[in-house]
Amino acid sequence: MxxxxxxxxxxxxxxxxxxxxxxxxxxxxxxxxxKTDGKTAKHRDAMSARRRELAAAEGVSPDLIARVYEALDAGV
Structure with a gap:
């Protein structure tokens, strides 16, 4: 190529x-x-952990992915 x-x-x-x-x-x-409640924070934490797992499985830095999603969530 x-x-x-x-x-x-x-x-x-x-x-x-x-x-x-x-x-x-x-x-x-x-x-x-x-409505925001305690379940929302637990869900957010679970999703963060899941994204880190996905990143590692794809050979991408889990810390990089965490920073990307932090930036995305700050922009909304």
């Missing part, structure tokens, strides 16, 4: 990531409309 092809694939992945992040942001905003 040439460098130009690699860059094209990266652009396609980035487009997919942006679309997925937009969809996630809308869902998070909708979820926030529901």
């Amino acid at each position: 040439s460098l130009a092809e690699v860059r094209l694939h990266i652009e396609r992945v980035d487009e997919g990531i942006v679309k997925l992040l937009a969809a996630r942001q809308k869902l998070v905003a909708e979820a926030k409309s529901y």
Whole structure:
């Protein structure tokens, strides 16, 4: 694969990531409309642990993924 092809694939992945992040942001905003209680914090912790597991399984730094999601959640 040439460098130009690699860059094209990266652009396609980035487009997919942006679309997925937009969809996630809308869902998070909708979820926030529901009553917040102790279960929400437990759910958030469980999801954080699950994302760390997924990251490790994919060979991505779990700390990086945690920081990405912290930034995403701060932006909503």
